[in-house]
Amino acid sequence: MTTTRHYPTKSFAPPGTLALGTLLAVVLANLLVVEAFFVSAGPGKNSLLTVAKFVGVHVALVMMVQLVLVARLPWLDRRIGMDRLTVWHRWTGFTLFWAVLVHATLVVVGYATLDDAPVPKTFLALAGVPASLFGMIAASIIVGTAAVSVRYARRRLSYETWHALHLLLYAAVAFGLVHQFLETTTFTSSGWATAYWSLLWIAVGVAFVGGRVVLPLWRNAYHRFRVAAVVPESDDVVSVHVTGRHLDRLPARPGQFFIWRFLGHGRWWQANPFSLSAAPDGRSLRLTAKAVGSASAALRHVPVGTRVFAEGPYGAFTTLHQVKDAMLLVAGGVGVTPVRALLEEATGPVVVLYRVRTEAEAALLTELEGLVRARGAQLHVLTGRTGAGSPPNNPFDPDQLVALVPDIRERDVYVCGPPAMTSAVLRSLRALRVPRRQVHAERFSLA
Structure with a gap:
């Protein structure tokens, strides 16, 4: 017996746009509240320390955004995709890196100016203050993690090693929290500020632990x-x-x-x-x-x-994002796996392009052919070495795509395959002016 799956109906706005708009609205709303508390708390002991305090409150907010982006919240992930959320997390991380450096530098220089003392002496004096020491430890971890996340370093580490080092960021968050609440800052300037900041951190913590720990454990225990x-x-x-x-x-x-x-x-x-x-x-x-x-x-x-x-x-590589009745499914190598699954769900006119070096390497080809016949779809298996022959074998050039799929602009296009192939297809789709909302590609990886 076949089980009928009922999926959520499509929203009034594209799911990705709705999710991004919601995320930005929440961040901006909290940013306005933080700015209001900053102004009400008054300036620092001198202009440098005022700017340092301003940067510091934003460092904390960036930390929260970073955690939410990798919390693997189902509502966000289904609409935006883990790959995009991870990229945003990466760039937010480098923003955090620079903000921490600026904040720490301004604090040390600001107090050195205030006390009319050498910067090294001020640095050592601050290290002896528990509140400042916790901040220094958090900053050191963030700077170190950013260093191993630079592409040059990242490519030379195994995923497991990089991930283990990356986990230290959670320690940085903990040290940063202690630093925030020990300092006489915007966060402790009033009862309202302390309550707001505490509730905001609790909400972020619940979202992160819920998405990364509680939900996976519950699902595995249940299923x-x-x-x-x-x-x-x-x-x-x-x-x-x-x-x-x-x-x-x-x-x-x-x-x-x-x-x-x-x-x-x-x-x-x-x-x-x-x-x-x-x-x-x-x-x-x-x-x-x-x-x-x-x-x-x-x-x-x-x-x-x-x-x-x-x-x-x-992942967001689903028909939740489909805006046209017709589909073009483009697969390369073992990237055929999600495409083959999507083909089962497809209802309108479908064309499948499957890129492999030889038909012998085409995984699940027999199943694809059976599904294509059952749905009255079209399947083109594109073989041969790219660039070989005369004329060159470039099946994803714009003119070749149009020859295979003349109505390509009237279709949703789903692309999954090796990075080079995916990039080539996306370039051609831009050249053919296929609307961006009709193009769906996702990278299935952990980092």
């Missing part, structure tokens, strides 16, 4: 995910079927992904984001992975019955 079957699709591609309790109540949609851990198989801290390769039917979930690393290669040997810890569903 009790287990491996039901492991099916090799080819020499280097494998599908894992996961079952559990009450999966019809799991709010997963075609195109989304989970972060998977197979308990007792590999290291417990190793997690991988894999998309659903079939539409969730209320009875089981399926992921399909290509062996590109030790973790994905080991999936072939996961025993049936293995307990699974799954975080999610995540």
Whole structure:
């Protein structure tokens, strides 16, 4: 028996626009309140310390925004996508880095000016004050984390090492909070200010712990995910079927992904984001992975019955964002997995472009062909080396896309594949003036 899934109806505004507008409105509203408390608290002991205090209150607000962006709140994630939220978190982090440096420098120089003392002596004197010491520790952690997050350094670290270092930011938040409430600052200038700031931090903390800890733990305890079957699709591609309790109540949609851990198989801290390769039917979930690393290669040997810890569903790569009846689904390599799931849910005219080097490397091709026939859709398998031949084989050039899909401007376009392919498709869609709200692409990764 097929389980019918009922998804939320579309809102009056594009979901991503609505979510971004809501997020900005909340941030701006709190910014206005903070500015009002800053003005009512009065200036600092001199002009430099006044500016330092002004920067300091905004440092705290930026910290809160950073935590919310990576809280994995379902309402935001389904509408904006983890990839975009993570990028915003990254740039907010560098904003925090510079704001902390400016704040710390102004504090030291401001007190040195006030006391008519050398800057090094003032720095050491401030380090002996508990409130200032907590702030210095928080600042040092933030600066260090920013240093290892620069692309040059990040590329030379494994994800696990980088993530472990990144976790120190939570310690920086804790030290920063103590610093804020020990100092005689805007946050403690009145009972109203202290109450407001405390409630705001509590709300951010609840959102973060709820999204990152409580919700995943509850879902896994409730659904009790287990491996039901492991099916090799080819020499280097494998599908894992996961079952559990009450999966019809799991709010997963075609195109989304989970972060998977197979308990007792590999290291417990190793997690991988894999998309659903079939539409969730209320009875089981399926992921399909290509062996590109030790973790994905080991999936072939996961025993049936293995307990699974799954975080999610995540991602905005769904028909929630569809604005046209017709769709163009573009997949590259193992990026076909969410595209194949989306094809199950598609109802209007659909064209699928599947880019692989050879048909032998086309994972799930038989399933795609069956779905295409059942839905009266079109499938083009695009093979060959890019740039080879005469004329060159560039299937995602604008003229080639229009030749394959003449009405491309009247379709929602979903793109998933290697970064180079995705970038090429997006460039061509811009050149063809496909409206931005009709273009959907998402990077399925942890950082």
